[in-house]
Amino acid sequence: MISRMKKAGCLKVAIRSIGLVLIFTIACSQGVTSGAAQQENDRNAGRTIYVDGSSGLDTGAGTSSHPLQTLAAATRVAYQNYIHGVSTTVMIQPGIYREAVSMNSSIASPSASVSFVAAKPGTVLVSGADVWNGWTANPSNPAEYTHPWIFQWGPCNIPKDWPAIPSVVDRREIIFVNDALLKQVMSPGDLSEGMFFVDEASRQIRIHPPAGTNMPTATVDVGVRPHLFNVHGISNFTLSGLTFTRAATCLPGGSVELFDSSNDRIENSVFDWNNWEGLVLHNVTNLIISGIRASHNGGSGLSGYQIKNMNLKDTETSFNNWRGAWGNFYFFSQAGAKVLRAHDSTFWNFRAFGNQTSGLWFDSDDANILIENSYLSSNQFNGLLLEANQGPIAINSTRICQNKAEGVRVLDSDSVVIKGSLLYANKGSQILADGRQKSRSDHDWETKSSYTAKVKSLTLDGNTIVGIGPDQMLFKTYQVDANSATTMFSTLVSNSNDWYNSATPRVFQYDPELSGGRKVHNLDFTGWQSVTAQDKNSRFTPPQQDLAEACANP
Numbered sequence: 001m002i003s004r005m006k007k008a009g010c011l012k013v014a015i016r017s018i019g020l021v022l023i024f025t026i027a028c029s030q031g032v033t034s035g036a037a038q039q040e041n042d043r044n045a046g047r048t049i050y051v052d053g054s055s056g057l058d059t060g061a062g063t064s065s066h067p068l069q070t071l072a073a074a075t076r077v078a079y080q081n082y083i084h085g086v087s088t089t090v091m092i093q094p095g096i097y098r099e100a101v102s103m104n105s106s107i108a109s110p111s112a113s114v115s116f117v118a119a120k121p122g123t124v125l126v127s128g129a130d131v132w133n134g135w136t137a138n139p140s141n142p143a144e145y146t147h148p149w150i151f152q153w154g155p156c157n158i159p160k161d162w163p164a165i166p167s168v169v170d171r172r173e174i175i176f177v178n179d180a181l182l183k184q185v186m187s188p189g190d191l192s193e194g195m196f197f198v199d200e201a202s203r204q205i206r207i208h209p210p211a212g213t214n215m216p217t218a219t220v221d222v223g224v225r226p227h228l229f230n231v232h233g234i235s236n237f238t239l240s241g242l243t244f245t246r247a248a249t250c251l252p253g254g255s256v257e258l259f260d261s262s263n264d265r266i267e268n269s270v271f272d273w274n275n276w277e278g279l280v281l282h283n284v285t286n287l288i289i290s291g292i293r294a295s296h297n298g299g300s301g302l303s304g305y306q307i308k309n310m311n312l313k314d315t316e317t318s319f320n321n322w323r324g325a326w327g328n329f330y331f332f333s334q335a336g337a338k339v340l341r342a343h344d345s346t347f348w349n350f351r352a353f354g355n356q357t358s359g360l361w362f363d364s365d366d367a368n369i370l371i372e373n374s375y376l377s378s379n380q381f382n383g384l385l386l387e388a389n390q391g392p393i394a395i396n397s398t399r400i401c402q403n404k405a406e407g408v409r410v411l412d413s414d415s416v417v418i419k420g421s422l423l424y425a426n427k428g429s430q431i432l433a434d435g436r437q438k439s440r441s442d443h444d445w446e447t448k449s450s451y452t453a454k455v456k457s458l459t460l461d462g463n464t465i466v467g468i469g470p471d472q473m474l475f476k477t478y479q480v481d482a483n484s485a486t487t488m489f490s491t492l493v494s495n496s497n498d499w500y501n502s503a504t505p506r507v508f509q510y511d512p513e514l515s516g517g518r519k520v521h522n523l524d525f526t527g528w529q530s531v532t533a534q535d536k537n538s539r540f541t542p543p544q545q546d547l548a549e550a551c552a553n554p
Contacts, residue, residue: 047088047089049090051074051093053069053096054095056069056093058073071116071126078114079103079105081112082105082112083105087111090116092117092124095123097125097126098225101229103234104232105232107233108234109236114236114238115237116239117240118240121241122243125243126229126242126243126244128224128226128244128247129248133220134147141208146206148204150203159252163332172248174273174274174275175196175223176246177221179221182195183196183326184198185197193210223246228256235264236261240266241268243269244270249275251333254277254303255271255274255277256271258282261283261284267289268290268291271294272295273297275297276297277301280303281305285307286308286309287309287311289310289311289312291313291315296318296320298321299324301318301320302337303340304337304338304339304340306342307339307341308344309344310342312346317337317360318353320336330357335385336358336360342362343446344368347360347369347372348370348372350371352375358384360383361382361384361385362386365444365451369392374395374399376400377401381404386408386409387413388440389413390444392417395418396419397420397421400422400423402551403427406427407424409432413453414453414454414457417458418459419461420462422464426467429473430472431460434478435484436480438480454484458488458492463498466498466500467500472503473507473522474507475528476509477510477511485511489512493534494532495537497538498539499535499539505540506523506524510531
């Protein structure tokens with residue numbers, strides 16, 4: 001079927017496997033002196049602080065036999081160690097930690113590191129919610145319950161460059177009943193089963209739990225903390241084996257945010273069921289992300305801005321943007337993962353499916369990107385959107401299937417190579433070369449040099465590209481003038497592909513933009529070969545395997 005990808009070191013983009021270290025800290029009072037813990041650790045290996053939310057005490061020594069109780073206390077120790085050049089591992093015992101942690105430093109230690117590690121991966125949950133008891137049945141509707149509402153948050157502040165936002169999208173309230181997310185409504189008249197309404201004027205919240213809920217014994221989790229880990233200016237930071245959930249985060253923030261750092265590692269961790277984004281990366285260099293899941297978030301699962309040398313592998317961002325979908329807000333900042341200004345980075349075995357938005361979006365100034373052995377399927381919009389990038393961007397051995405818009409949309413992006421991949425049953429078209437804006441001008445964030453991106457130097461090599469209905473084109477283009485069309489088709493390289501659509505042969509769109517107005521020609525395979533002089537060694541033939549089955553599993 002599709003060949004497995006090569007290792008990142010084989011790539012021309014020079015991705016480096018650099019160890020990374022994560023640090024979480026929380027703004028708290030004075031640090032804890034832990035002389036016994038210091039003696040317990042090998043000085044050359046740094047220090048280990050132990051945390052146990054069940055048996056620990058923040059007045060303890062922080063040793064394995066006398067652990068601390070909170071992440072906050074451990075973070076104070078780790079931060080003091082870091083600024084004095086001493087590495088720290090915070091070893092966390094299983095449990096739910098209802099805390100918000102932040103660590104900010106203007107001093108980057110060149111050698112010290114901080115690691116937050118679950119003693120047993122998957123058993124440490126950092127929650128933005130508290131359990132609220134004392135719900136009262138509504139006398140006028142016994143299916144509803146009320147509780148005093150202690151916050152006056154109001155709508156979130158919308159960034160100045162954003163469009164108008166539907167009122168339910170700019171809220172941060174998040175509530176679960178027995179682990180089931182309730183949907184927020186903005187009017188008490190809209191309240192029905194599985195929903196909640198916040199009445200800030202009367203300082204009351206009303207919920208209508210799912211049918212069959214026994215409220216006296218139900219667990220009601222109410223999001224109260226906007227960020228769970230917020231890290232600024234601390235390098236050599238490792239996060240391993242933790243789950244971050246139920247943060248009441250305003251757009252465009254995330255439950256975990258990592259700013260202005262280098263040599264970091266995030267592994268085997270989960271970022272899910274947060275009100276907006278799961279994981280946010282900003283101005284980060286030399287980052288390894290492996291084995292994480294950022295799914296079921298109200299906005300994007302993962303977002304990154306100004307990223308250099310990121311090696312992302314075995315990662316999933318699925319079923320995101322439920323908050324956006326509540327207000328029919330699908331497509332401005334959100335995707336399963338959205339990355340802006342990433343350079344020299346690899347996405348290997350990346351999975352994005354079932355998102356109520358696009359699967360993976362590279363937006364502006366993305367260069368030397370490899371996407372390999374990945375899976376982008378059944379998303380509400382594009383499987384892969386490439387917008388305003390100078391490239392190169394390579395997509396190898398990847399399945400892009402059954403998305404509700406184009407499989408790959410190349411929007412004013414240069415030097416895109418799709419090789420050895422499967423594009424199947426995507427609505428609209430399997431590939432859209434979208435040049436309706438002619439070109440996009442921007443600058444390289446590293447060199448500050450300007451560039452102009454447009455649809456050119458697109459390469460298709462050794463792919464299987466199949467539609468299943470008369471409305472599913474195989475190759476579609478939209479060019480605004482003859483010059484754009486000439487540039488796109490004269491730089492197109494396409495060969496050794498297997499194309500097919502049993503419903504119609506005219507599945508190739510030729511858009512030359514002649515002087516009399518836009519003239520689109522839907523061509524069959526022979527016509528496509530003739531006008532483009534491409535695909536001489538390609539075939540228009542039924543696939544030899546069941547492509548629905550090939551696309552069925554991540």
